[in-house]
Amino acid sequence: xxxxxxxxxxxxxxxxxxxxxxxxxxxxxxxxxxxxxxxxxxxxxxxxxxxxxxxxxxxxxxxxxxxxxxxxxxxxxxxxxxxxxxxxxxxxxxxxxxxxxxxxxxxxxxxxxxxxxxxxxxxxxxxxxxxxxxxxxxxxxxxxxxxxxxxxxxxxxxxxxxxxxxxxxxxxxxxxxxxxxxxxxxxxxxxxxxxxxxxxxxxxxxxxxxxxxxxxxxxxxxxxxxxxxxxxxxxxxxxxxxxxxxxxxxxxxxxxxxxxxxxxxxxxxxxxxxxxxxxxxxxxxxxxxxxxxxxxxxxxxxxxxxxxxxxxxxxxxxxxxxxxxxxxxxxxxxxxxxxxxxxxxxxxxxxxxxxxxxxxxxxxxxxxxxxxxxxxxxxxxxxxxxxxxxxxxxxxxxxxxxxxxxxxxxxxxxxxxxxxxxxxxxxxxxxxxxxxxxxxxxxxxxxxxxxxxxxxxxxxxxxxxxxxxxxxxxxxxxxxxxxxxxxxxxxxxxxxxxxx
Numbered sequence: 001x002x003x004x005x006x007x008x009x010x011x012x013x014x015x016x017x018x019x020x021x022x023x024x025x026x027x028x029x030x031x032x033x034x035x036x037x038x039x040x041x042x043x044x045x046x047x048x049x050x051x052x053x054x055x056x057x058x059x060x061x062x063x064x065x066x067x068x069x070x071x072x073x074x075x076x077x078x079x080x081x082x083x084x085x086x087x088x089x090x091x092x093x094x095x096x097x098x099x100x101x102x103x104x105x106x107x108x109x110x111x112x113x114x115x116x117x118x119x120x121x122x123x124x125x126x127x128x129x130x131x132x133x134x135x136x137x138x139x140x141x142x143x144x145x146x147x148x149x150x151x152x153x154x155x156x157x158x159x160x161x162x163x164x165x166x167x168x169x170x171x172x173x174x175x176x177x178x179x180x181x182x183x184x185x186x187x188x189x190x191x192x193x194x195x196x197x198x199x200x201x202x203x204x205x206x207x208x209x210x211x212x213x214x215x216x217x218x219x220x221x222x223x224x225x226x227x228x229x230x231x232x233x234x235x236x237x238x239x240x241x242x243x244x245x246x247x248x249x250x251x252x253x254x255x256x257x258x259x260x261x262x263x264x265x266x267x268x269x270x271x272x273x274x275x276x277x278x279x280x281x282x283x284x285x286x287x288x289x290x291x292x293x294x295x296x297x298x299x300x301x302x303x304x305x306x307x308x309x310x311x312x313x314x315x316x317x318x319x320x321x322x323x324x325x326x327x328x329x330x331x332x333x334x335x336x337x338x339x340x341x342x343x344x345x346x347x348x349x350x351x352x353x354x355x356x357x358x359x360x361x362x363x364x365x366x367x368x369x370x371x372x373x374x375x376x377x378x379x380x381x382x383x384x385x386x387x388x389x390x391x392x393x394x395x396x397x398x399x400x401x402x403x404x405x406x407x408x409x410x411x412x413x414x415x416x417x418x419x420x421x422x423x424x425x426x427x428x429x430x431x432x433x434x435x436x437x438x439x440x441x442x443x444x445x446x447x448x449x450x451x452x453x454x455x456x457x458x459x460x461x462x463x464x465x466x467x468x469x470x471x472x473x474x475x476x477x478x479x480x481x482x483x484x485x486x487x488x489x490x491x492x493x494x495x496x497x498x499x500x
Contacts, residue, residue, distance in 0.1 A: 001030070001032055003084065003087075003088055004030060005030070008024075008028065008030075012024060020492070035060070036059070036060075037060065037061065037064075041061045045061040045062055045063065046058050046059075046061055046062075049062070052093070052142075053065050053092075053093050056068070056092060056093065065093065066097070068092055068093050068094050068096075069093050069094075069095070069096050069097030069099075069100050070095075070097045070099040070100050071094050071095050071100050071171045071172070072095065072099075072100060072101045072102075072169055072170050072171045073089075073094065073095060073101075073102050073103070073170065073171055073172055073173070073174055074102075074103045074104075074105075074162075074166075074167075074170050074172075074173045074174070075102060075103070075104040075105075075174045075176065076104075076105055076106075076154050076173065076174070076175050076176060076177060076182075076186060077105075077106055077175065077176030077177045077178070078104055078105075078106035078108075078118075078120075078130035078131045078133075078134040078149075078176070079106070079108075079114070079118055079130065079176060079178065080117045080118050080176075080202065081176035081200055081201070081202065082104070082106065082118075082130075082134060082176035083118045083119055083120040083121075083134055083137075085174055085176060086102075086104070086120065086134055086135075086137070086138040087119075087120065087138065087141065089102065089138070089145070090138045090139075090141040090142040090145050091141065091142070093142070093144075094145075095145055095146050095147065096142055096144040096145050096146070097144075100146055101146045101147070101148070101169075102138075102145065102146065102147040102148070103147075103148050103150065103166075103170075104131045104134060104135055104147060104148070104149050104150070105131055105149070105150035105151065105152050105153075105154060106129070106130040106131040106134075106150075106151065107151055107152065107153050108129075108130050109127050109128060109129055109130065110125050110126050110127065110128050110129075110130055110133060111126065111463075112126055112466075113463050113465035113466050114130075114465075116465060118130070120133065120134045120137035120138070121133055121134075121137075129149070129151050131149035131150060131151060132149040132151075134149070135147045135148075135149040154182065154185065154186060154189075155182070155185055156185075162189075167189065167193040167195065168193070170193075170195055171195075171196075172195050172196040172197065172198065173186060173189070173190050173195055173196070173197045173198070174197070174198040175197065175198070175199050175200070176200065177201070178201075183199065183201075183220055184220070184221050187199075187212070187219050187220040187221045188221070190212065190214075190219070191214075191219055194214045194215075195214065196211070196212060196213050196214065197211075197212040197219075197220065198210075198211060198212075199211075199212060199220050231244070231245055231248055232419040233416075233419055234416050234417065234418055234419045234421065235346075235419070236248060236249050236252070237249075237416065238326060238415060238416065238417070239346065239347045239348070240348075240480065240481075240484055240486065241346045241347075241348050241484065241486065242486065243477065243481055243486055243487065243488070243489050243494075243497065244497055245486075246477040246478070246480040246481045246484075246486060247473065247477040247489075247494060247497050247498050249476075249477070249480055250472075250473045250474075250476035250477040250480065250498075251462060251473055251498055253318075253476060254379075254460075254462050254469070254472060254473055254476070255462060258379050258380075258383055258459070258460040258462075259459045259460055259461060259462070260291075260459075261291050261292075261294075261295045261457075262295070262383050262457035262458060262459035262460070263459045264288055264291055264292050264295070265292055265295050265296050265457050266456055266457055266459070268292050268296075268446070268449070269449045269452060269455065269456065270449070272449070274443075275440075275443055278439075278443075285439055286438070286439050286442075289439055289442045289443055289446075290442065292446060293442055293445070293446060295457070296446060296447065297445075297446065297447065300384070301380065301381070301384055301386060303386065304377070304381050304386050304387065304388060304389055305398055307377040307378070307380040307381045307384075307386060307388075308373065308377045308395060308398045308399065308402075309398070309402050310376075310377070310380055311372070311373045311376035311377040311380065312355070312373060312399055312402045312404065313402075313404065313405075314376060315355055315369070315372055315373065315376075315479075316355065316404050316407070318476075318479070318480075319352065319353040319479050319480065319482075319483055320352040320353055320354070320355075320407070321352075321407040323350045323351065323352040323353075323483055324352050324407065324409050325409045325410070325413055325415070326350060326415060327349075327350065327352075327409075328409030328410075328413075329409075329413065329415045330342055330343070330415070330417065332349050342417075348484045348485055348486070350483045350484050350485075351483060351485075352483070353369075353479060353482060353483060355369055355404075356369055357369055357370050357373075357395075357396065357399065358370075361478055361482060361488045362488075363487045363488040363489070364474075364478060364488040364489055364490040364493075365490070366474070366475070366478060366488065366490060366491075368474075368475045368478040368479050368482070368488070369475075369479070370392070370395070371471055371472075371474070371475035372472070372475040372476055372479060373395060373399070374390060374395060374471075375468055375471040375472035375475060376472055376476075377395075378390070378468060379460060379468065379469075379472055382458060382460060383457055383458050383459070383460055384457060384458075385457075385458060464495050464498055467491075470491050470494065470495050470498070471491060473494065473498055474489070474490070474491045474494040474495075477489075477494060477498075478494075
């Protein structure tokens with residue numbers, strides 16, 4: 001109850017400091033009557049004994065406290081929920097008796113972005129294993145806690161470690177996981193060994209908890225939420241009508257440009273049999289080698305100025321040229337075979353954007369043009385190991401000298417107007433339009449790995465908690481939203497949507 005009250009009070013303080021959210025209006029009532037004994041306990045059972053657990057004993061009695069001290073629990077996950085659970089357990093005395101034991105496992109290492117919500121970690125812990133660091137932090141709160149950290153995944157491949165002997169000694173399992181597949185596996189293990197399971201999870205500002213007791217409650221896998229509807233491919237590619245669509249598009253572009261392209265180049269440079277590996281990817285082979293050539297040869301930067309120029313040309317390509325090509329294929333007055341207007345209903349007629357560093361959108365009050373250039377250039381530089389910059393004067397000077405090639409929409413460019421066409425295009429890939437000899441010629445023309453010994457790109461994994469990542473995704477999403485007259489969102493709101 002203290003943790004719940006502290007969380008609510010902390011939330012209200014943040015609301016007051018930020019002025020962004022509505023405080024709780026009136027009284028907020030919370031109880032935990034179900035935890036209390038069914039009948040009053042004798043005075044000897046609740047009298048203090050001079051220990052740090054006297055407050056627990058006064059409410060639940062000495063026997064209940066001894067049960068907590070002797071618990072043997074398996075905590076799977078040491079992230080935000082895992083840290084909260086360990087802190088509560090340390091203060092309550094869970095597994096702090098001679099018979100008690102906590103086993104905690106988490107494969108991940110601590111990243112800087114974790115520090116905002118995983119409060120057992122500090123700056124000095126970055127790159128350390130989460131499980132070991134959390135265990136040390138919990139023992140600092142209560143030196144009597146018996147805890148063993150692991151860095152192993154819980155799954156079929158680790159059943160030699162987490163097997164019969166392991167589960168037979170447990171009192172229960174607590175999951176602090178971030179994916180459904182792992183939860184379902186642990187749920188089946190708990191069913192098999194007749195163990196209670198404490199399940200919880202978060203999604204943005206929402207959370208859920210479930211207590212699973214053998215032969216009393218249903219298990220976690222007994223009911224499943226319906227799967228979330230995915231956004232149709234053609235809606236994402238050409239016909240967005242909601243900010244969720246533009247944010248997903250921006251995230252996909254981030255993934256392809258700053259992560260996938262770097263990974264493809266690294267695979268080519270590190271795999272001597274890369275051509276043989278590609279042979280099993282017939283639908284994407286041509287697209288992959290073209291991206292490698294583009295990243296490694298055609299658009300490879302040697303200075304930060306090159307990264308700024310690249311970002312400016314990407315702006316023109318994404319938010320002007322592609323829109324002009326789309327309107328060339330489907331003019332504003334286009335009608336369908338039935339005589340209905342093509343641009344109607346959920347299809348919003350777009351407009352190309354003219355680059356303007358000073359432009360600021362009305363809804364989110366953000367300088368999306370400028371933010372896109374700065375964030376894209378810095379991410380590009382990070383990928384190639386080039387030092388970035390953020391001073392506005394530098395960007396203004398460089399951008400004045402960028403020559404943007406003229407663009408004329410072309411005949412014969414195929415653009416999917418339905419989801420079925422978009423899926424067909426995705427399945428066909430680029431390979432169907434290129435001869436095998438052309439693909440081989442591109443591969444042959446690439447620099448040989450031996451010529452670039454030691455060269456390696458830095459793939460960038462999107463993290464909604466990193467401000468430079470979210471600045472790019474927000475600016476990119478908002479620019480696309482402006483193309484289609486969709487209300488824009490600020491970085492805070494975009495973070496909440498993109499993190500789902």
